[in-house]
Amino acid sequence: MTILISDPRVVGIPLREIDEPVVDLLDLAPGATGLARLVRRGVRDRLVAAARALPDGIGLKVVEGSRASDVQLAIIEAYSERLRQDRPAATPEQIRHLASRHVAPLQAAPHVAGAAVDLTLVDADGRELWMGSALDATPEQSQGACYTDAPGLDAVARAHRTMLVTALEATGLVNYPTEWWHWSYGDRYWAHVTGAEHAIYGPLPMTAAA
Ligand SMILES: C[C@@H](N)C(=O)N[C@H](C)C(=O)O
Numbered sequence: 001m002t003i004l005i006s007d008p009r010v011v012g013i014p015l016r017e018i019d020e021p022v023v024d025l026l027d028l029a030p031g032a033t034g035l036a037r038l039v040r041r042g043v044r045d046r047l048v049a050a051a052r053a054l055p056d057g058i059g060l061k062v063v064e065g066s067r068a069s070d071v072q073l074a075i076i077e078a079y080s081e082r083l084r085q086d087r088p089a090a091t092p093e094q095i096r097h098l099a100s101r102h103v104a105p106l107q108a109a110p111h112v113a114g115a116a117v118d119l120t121l122v123d124a125d126g127r128e129l130w131m132g133s134a135l136d137a138t139p140e141q142s143q144g145a146c147y148t149d150a151p152g153l154d155a156v157a158r159a160h161r162t163m164l165v166t167a168l169e170a171t172g173l174v175n176y177p178t179e180w181w182h183w184s185y186g187d188r189y190w191a192h193v194t195g196a197e198h199a200i201y202g203p204l205p206m207t208a209a210a
Pocket residue numbers: 005075101102103104105109110111116118136176179182
């Protein structure tokens with residue numbers, strides 16, 4: 001069973017911040033601007049290694065790296081409101097649980113720590129490969145195809161996901177299983193998956209206005 005990022009077993013993991021700087025993603029993030037181009041150095045190093053391990057003619061394209069805390073809160077609120085409208089009988093705790101299939105609570109938000117990227121595969125001309133759902137589609141929008149191991153994917157999407165997972169996992173990056181595009185290192189979810197005693201990257205002091 002998938003343990004979501006809002007689970008107390010994840011949110012409760014201690015943090016020992018190592019103060020590693022954020023760096024620009026350079027050619028890994030064509031088209032991204034501002035904070036979206038920045039990640040912790042350990043994340044970029046792993047992405048560079050993963051990109052080198054991909055077959056010739058295939059590359060990585062990061063759509064978003066770091067994210068300001070106020071932007072994270074706005075995504076949480078917008079998606080939670082949609083869930084509340086769809087499920088008027090749901091309790092606040094149920095909404096929080098369901099929302100965390102798509103967006104992390106602030107206490108454990110990896111993008112806010114510079115610890116995560118949303119990315120996809122591209123061909124030699126920079127065209128995004130078919131991955132079986134739109135990047136950033138919610139479970140409702142994608143009818144579950146956003147889940148990395150979703151059943152019923154066509155063979156092309158499955159092959160591309162396998163390629164992505166193989167290259168990224170080999171570097172120590174960890175996937176959030178409800179989103180094929182979301183990969184992180186050093187945050188609380190990474191610590192949960194790897195068994196590390198603590199996270200090493202905590203929230204950075206970033207707001208959208210900064
Ligand atoms: C909102 C979505 N793109 C995303 O970033 N989800 C993960 C789980 C997050 O909020 O860190």
